[in-house]
Amino acid sequence: xxxxxxxxxxxxxxxxxxxxxxxxxxxxxxxxxxxxxxxxxxxxxxxxxxxxxxxxxxxxxxxxxxxxxxxxxxxxxxxxxxxxxxxxxxxxxxxxxxxxxxxxxxxxxxxxxxxxxxxxxxxxxxxxxxxxxxxxxxxxxxxxxxxxxxxxxxxxxxxxxxxxxxxxxxxxxxxxxxxxxxxxxxxxxxxxxxxxxxxxxxxxxxxxxxxxxxxxxxxxxxxxxxxxxxxxxxxxxxxxxxxxxxxxxxxxxxxxxxxxxxxxxxxxxxxxxxxxxxxxxxxxxxxxxxxxx
Numbered sequence: 001x002x003x004x005x006x007x008x009x010x011x012x013x014x015x016x017x018x019x020x021x022x023x024x025x026x027x028x029x030x031x032x033x034x035x036x037x038x039x040x041x042x043x044x045x046x047x048x049x050x051x052x053x054x055x056x057x058x059x060x061x062x063x064x065x066x067x068x069x070x071x072x073x074x075x076x077x078x079x080x081x082x083x084x085x086x087x088x089x090x091x092x093x094x095x096x097x098x099x100x101x102x103x104x105x106x107x108x109x110x111x112x113x114x115x116x117x118x119x120x121x122x123x124x125x126x127x128x129x130x131x132x133x134x135x136x137x138x139x140x141x142x143x144x145x146x147x148x149x150x151x152x153x154x155x156x157x158x159x160x161x162x163x164x165x166x167x168x169x170x171x172x173x174x175x176x177x178x179x180x181x182x183x184x185x186x187x188x189x190x191x192x193x194x195x196x197x198x199x200x201x202x203x204x205x206x207x208x209x210x211x212x213x214x215x216x217x218x219x220x221x222x223x224x225x226x227x228x229x230x231x232x233x234x235x236x237x238x239x240x241x242x243x244x245x246x247x248x249x250x251x252x253x254x255x256x257x258x259x260x261x262x263x264x265x266x267x268x269x270x271x272x273x274x275x276x277x278x279x280x281x282x283x284x285x286x287x288x289x290x291x292x293x
Contacts, residue, residue, distance in 0.1 A: 002026065002027035003024060003025070003026060003032075003062075003063070003064060003067055004024070004025050004026075004029075005022055005023070005024055005067050005068065005071050006022065006023045006024075006025065007020070007021070007022055007071075008021040008022060008023055009021075010036070012036075015181065016040065016041060016042050016178075017038050017039060017040045017041055017042075018038075018039050018041060019036055019037065019038045019039070020036070020037045020039065020072070020075050021034065021035065021036050021037075022034065022035045022068055022071050022072065024055075024064050024067060024068055026059075031056075032055065032056050032059040032064050033053070033054060033055040033056060033059060033064040033065065033068055034053070034054050034068070035051065035052070035053045035054075035068035035069070035071065035072045036051070036052045036053075037049050037050070037051055037052075037072045037075055037076060037084075038050040038051075038052075039076075039079055039081065040170075042172070042173060043173065044170045044171035044172065044173060045169075045170040045171070045172065046080075046170075047081060047082035047083065047168070047170060048081065048082070048083060048085065048168065048169070048170055049072075049075075049076040049079070049081040049083070049084045049085070050084070050085050050086070051069075051072050051084050051085065051086040052086070053065060053068055053069060053072070053086065053094070055068070060093060065097055066101065069101060072084070073291065073293070076293060077293055081293060082168065082292070082293060083168050083290050083291060083292050083293060084103075084290070084291045084293065085106075085167065085168075085288055085289065085290045085291075086098055086103065086288070086289050086291075087109075087286050087287070087288050087289070088286060088287060088289065089284055089285070089286050089287075090108070090284070090285040090286060090287050095287055095289075098289040099289070101291075102291055103289035103290060103291045104166075104289060104290055104291075104292075105287045105288070105289055106165055106166040106167040106168075106288055106289065106290045107164060107165045107166070107167045107265060107287070107288035108165070108265070108266040108267075108285060108286070108287055108288075109263045109264065109265060109266065109285065109286045109287075109288065110263065110264055110265075110266050110272065110282055110285050111261065111262070111263045111282070111283045111284050111285065111286065112261070112262050112263075112264070112275050112276075112280035112281055112282050112283060113221065113259045113260065113261050113262075113280060113281060113283050114247065114259055114260045114262075114275075114278065114279050114280045114281075115258065115259045116247075116250070116251050116254075116257055116258065116259055116260065117258075118279060119247065119251050119279065120279065121248070121251070124244050124247060124248050124251075124278075125248070127240060127241065127244040128241065128244050128245050128248060130237075130241075132198070132236060132237065132238065132241055134200065134201050134202060134236075135198045135199065135200060135201060135207060135233075135236065135238065135241075136198070136199050136201055137196060137197070137198060137199070137241070137242065137245050138196075138197050138199050139194070139195060139196045139197070139245065139246075139249065140194075140195055141192060141193065141194055141195075142183055142187060142192070142193055143180055143183040143184065143187075144179055144180070144183065144195065148197070148206065149176045149179070149180070150176060151204070151205045151206045152179055152195075152197065152206050152209065153174050153175050153176045153178070153179050154205070154206070155197070155205075155206040155207070155208065155209050155228070155230060156172075156174035156179065156209075156228070157174070157230065158208055158209070158228030158229050158230045158231075159172075159226060159228045161231070162228065162265070162268065163265040163267040163268045164265065165265065165267055166290070167288055167290060168290060168292075186213055189216075190215075190216035191213050191214065191215055191216050192213065192214045192215075192216060193211065193212075193213055193225075194211070194212045194213070194214065194246060194249060194250060195209060195210070195211050195212075196209070196210050196212075196242045196243075196245045196246045196249070197209045197210075197242065198229070198233070198238040198241065198242055200233065207229060207230055207232075207233035207238060208227075208228055208229035208230060208233060208238045208239060208242060209226075209227070209228060209242065210224070210226070210227040210228075210239070210242040210243050210246050211224070211225040211226050211227075212224050212225065212246050212250060212260065213225055214250060214254055214257060215257075218254040218255075218256050218257055219256045219257065219258070220257070220258055221257070221258050221259045221260060221261050222250055222254075222257060222259070222260045222261070223260070223261050223262075224243075224246075224260060224261065224262040224263075227239055227242065227243055227271065227274075239270075239271065239274055240274045240277065240278070243274060243278060244278060247260065247278065260280075261283075262275055262280060263286075266285070
């Protein structure tokens with residue numbers, strides 16, 4: 001098959017990354033595949049590139065994916081990247097393709113869903129109302145209130161030691177500007193960000209957080225974005241407490257919302273136990289693959 005790979009101008013540049021793009025088309029100029037390569041630009045992740053590659057099912061096994069991959073890997077090398085990561089559903093054609101092209105599996109993610117129609121509100125209330133001495137729950141929608149912005153940014157360090165297995169993920173630095181920008185991005189695409197935090201009553205600092213994004217029209221499925229507790233506050237059941245309150249809030253506010261989706265590293269047994277105990281059931285598994293350059 002005659003194949004042309006065309007670099008595209010991609011407007012998806014942000015303060016923390018920029019993105020390159022390629023279009024594969026056949027002899028009749030019909031698109032048959034795309035590749036996007038996100039180049040992270042923050043200190044701590046400047047070594048990393050993230051690949052998203054798609055080939056039309058009818059055009060697979062015709063070297064389309066390989067040609068797109070070659071272009072993306074060459075660009076990653078030109079931009080002094082140490083590794084390229086890509087994600088594919090376990091057992092899918094993409095999963096097999098990445099393995100065949102020299103990527104190694106570095107992380108397994110388990111996706112689970114909680115149907116809101118099946119939520120046991122009585123059991124949920126028992127979790128939320130159980131005393132957690134020294135802590136209280138606070139929540140907001142959208143951007144963090146000014147009075148909590150600094151301590152909320154600091155609480156993001158709770159994710160620094162989350163299990164990433166063999167992935168060369170690097171480190172992400174959070175500050176007030178970054179947490180506000182992330183909330184603004186959710187708002188600009190029309191979705192709604194809900195945050196629940198556990199506050200240390202002794203000094204008013206945030207000990208842990210959980211974030212949940214709901215589609216703007218309140219239908220379909222919401223998506224958990226992250227749950228973390230700072231190391232010095234672990235062992236008090238705060239993660240389960242915050243997540244239960246987050247579920248309670250969206251269950252009451254969005255009657256047409258179908259469910260809540262979450263993804264967790266397969267090796268993160270603690271968070272998996274929290275999800276299982278709250279009624280989430282596995283839906284599928286993906287593998288993150290990494291190509292070391």
